[in-house]
Amino acid sequence: MEKNRLQHLAIIMDGNGRWAKERGYIRTKGHEKGADTIREITKYCAEHKTIETVTLYAFSTENWKRPKYEVDFLMKLLDRWLKKELTTYHKFGAKFETVGNIEGFSPKLQETIASIKEQTAHHTNVTQILALNYGSREEIAKAATQLAKRDEEITEESLGAELNTPYTDIDLMVRTSGEHRLSNFLLWQLSYSEFFFTKTLWPDFTAEELETIIEDYIHRNRRFGGV
Secondary structure (H helix, E strand, O other): OOOOOOOEEEEEOOOHHHHHHHOOOOHHHHHHHHHHHHHHHHHHHHHOOOOOEEEEEEEEHHHHHOOHHHHHHHHHHHHHHHHHHHHHHHHHOEEEEEEOOHHHOOHHHHHHHHHHHHHHOOOOOEEEEEEEEEOHHHHHHHHHHHHHHOOOOOOHHHHHHHOOOOOOOOOEEEEOOOOOOOOOOOOOOOOOOEEEEOOOOHHHOOHHHHHHHHHHHHOOOOOOOOO
C-alpha cells in the first residue's frame, strides 16, 4: 500500500488550563507554556519534507465566554508572542496567516497581526495559520449568504471557494488533552481527514509525539468513501 502524503495538518491545541491546574498554577500559566509548544511544532513542520500548511485552533468564537481576565490575558499574550515569534518565522521560513474574524480584536492587535503577515509573506517552507475568533458554522453560513446575495449557485466548489480558508483540504487533524470532539473547527475542510486524539495536554505535546502520530497516519488506508 502506498504511504499517505501529509500536506495539511490541523491541530486543536487543548489542555492548557488543565496543565496549569494540575501543577497548582493559574490558567494563564498554561497558556504561556502552550505558546512555547507552538514554536516547537512550527519548527518541526517547517523542516518536514511534505507538510505545507499547519492550521492551529488558537481562539474560537466560543472562547469569549471565558472569564474576562483570561480573555484579556490571551489577547495580550498573542500580541507579545507574535512580535517575539517573528524571529522564528524568519529563521525557519514560515509564513504567518490567520482565519477567523480578527475585527473582534483591538486595533493594536489587528495591527500586529497584519504586520507579521506582511513581514512573513515571502516565506515558503510552511504556512502557519492561526484560527482566531473562528467558528466553522459561522464561516459556512457567511459563505452561503455571500453567494446568495450575488445570486450565485451554491455548489461544493463555489461554497468551498467562498470560505475564509481557501487552502487545501486537511489530511490529518490532531486534538490534544484526551477530548474527542471537533469543537466547531473546520467542519467543511475536515470532511475526509484522518483524526488522531492524544491524551497529552498541549503544553506537554512534543515534536517527537507528532512524528509518531504522522507515522501512524501515513500507513492508514484512506478510502475517501470508496472500497
